Amino acid sequence: MNDISLxxxxxxxxxxxxxxxxxxxxxxxxxxxxxxxRAPSGxxxxxxxxxxxxxxxxxxxxxxxxFDAWQEITVDMDFESPAAQPxxxxxxxxxxxxxxxxxxxxxERASDGNSPSSITSGxxxxxxxxxxxxxxxxxxxxTVITTxxxxxxxxxxxxxxxxxxxxxxxxxPLGYPADGRRFSRSRRRPLDExxxxxxxxxxxxxx
Amino acid sequence: MNDISLxxxxxxxxxxxxxxxxxxxxxxxxxxxxxxxRAPSGxxxxxxxxxxxxxxxxxxxxxxxxFDAWQEITVDMDFESPAAQPxxxxxxxxxxxxxxxxxxxxxERASDGNSPSSITSGxxxxxxxxxxxxxxxxxxxxTVITTxxxxxxxxxxxxxxxxxxxxxxxxxPLGYPADGRRFSRSRRRPLDExxxxxxxxxxxxxx
Numbered sequence: 001m002n003d004i005s006l007x008x009x010x011x012x013x014x015x016x017x018x019x020x021x022x023x024x025x026x027x028x029x030x031x032x033x034x035x036x037x038r039a040p041s042g043x044x045x046x047x048x049x050x051x052x053x054x055x056x057x058x059x060x061x062x063x064x065x066x067f068d069a070w071q072e073i074t075v076d077m078d079f080e081s082p083a084a085q086p087x088x089x090x091x092x093x094x095x096x097x098x099x100x101x102x103x104x105x106x107x108e109r110a111s112d113g114n115s116p117s118s119i120t121s122g123x124x125x126x127x128x129x130x131x132x133x134x135x136x137x138x139x140x141x142x143t144v145i146t147t148x149x150x151x152x153x154x155x156x157x158x159x160x161x162x163x164x165x166x167x168x169x170x171x172x173p174l175g176y177p178a179d180g181r182r183f184s185r186s187r188r189r190p191l192d193e194x195x196x197x198x199x200x201x202x203x204x205x206x207x
Numbered sequence: 208m209n210d211i212s213l214x215x216x217x218x219x220x221x222x223x224x225x226x227x228x229x230x231x232x233x234x235x236x237x238x239x240x241x242x243x244x245r246a247p248s249g250x251x252x253x254x255x256x257x258x259x260x261x262x263x264x265x266x267x268x269x270x271x272x273x274f275d276a277w278q279e280i281t282v283d284m285d286f287e288s289p290a291a292q293p294x295x296x297x298x299x300x301x302x303x304x305x306x307x308x309x310x311x312x313x314x315e316r317a318s319d320g321n322s323p324s325s326i327t328s329g330x331x332x333x334x335x336x337x338x339x340x341x342x343x344x345x346x347x348x349x350t351v352i353t354t355x356x357x358x359x360x361x362x363x364x365x366x367x368x369x370x371x372x373x374x375x376x377x378x379x380p381l382g383y384p385a386d387g388r389r390f391s392r393s394r395r396r397p398l399d400e401x402x403x404x405x406x407x408x409x410x411x412x413x414x
Binding site: 015044195 | 210211212213214215216217218220222233236237240241242244245246247249250251253255256257258259260261262265290292293294314323324325326327328329330332333334336337338340341342345351352354357367368369370373374376377393394395396398401402403404405406407408412
């Protein structure tokens, strides 16, 4: 196993949306999924399932739905602006069928059967998704977390025979980066804008 | 920095709910928060904020609300059963004020101002929460992801001056584990129950 340090993995995580044709082995998928299920979940209930999709026709149809949602949100977007960088055309919008693997992270609803209605409904699936992305990077594989498929969630669920009481949380493309591995630092707001002490907005710590 | 391998961090992650009195340094908090903000977020918008809470009276009040929510969900629970293990009485239910640090992970709502209404509303905050927990473990610190405070979210937000358009996603206690670091493996469903190939329920891969 190609292991790297935790902090190297965390600090080098980048969104990858273009992939080479190099295949992803089943062993790599297993290593990644073993990492996924070590994530915590509420009450350790593990109401998660992960679909590994390699079928070209399935990827093509998922790509069509992704493209439709992408077109809608980018219709007025200037792709040259830095803020639009995550939305630029890529293999996800033009060639999803060529992405080696798609992982669809799913979660069964709580037993009351209601739709998820608060932010915390994702608290037991996205830690596993983050483990997937970190573990992939340790193997030299690129990923990005996407949710645009949810515009067509009913059709996605029908295509993949996903039960009614299961939500699709993220579609994660997986493959070796088209342009080699990038180590440039991602752009982030400085800590003193987002870390508060004791009260909202208080950016300095009282002694 | 105490670094460990990514896979060691992922595979040794355990929920810690009882903490020693050993203080947590500001340097440790900074290391952890620098890891948090490297996580991906939709469109790289970083609509997150993190409250670092050390004030004893604030922790005590958060503990009261946590206790109230915990009592409600555990009223009929047999704490001896393995499934109830995550719900057993702990410093979170009896002594939240003694937890060295509480981190409240928050997210500003999308500009339409509506309440989060689908599982994907958590997709841009829980990856950062997972980074917090993994980075803490690299420093020998214990954490657990909790959401019970949301039963009293309005009161929590008032106490901490959190704006209306911000949701509280997780309350993460942080400290050195009371019982030393545990390396026992967490209980998880086997991969072939949760990883499907091409279609829901298909546990074997066709060639």
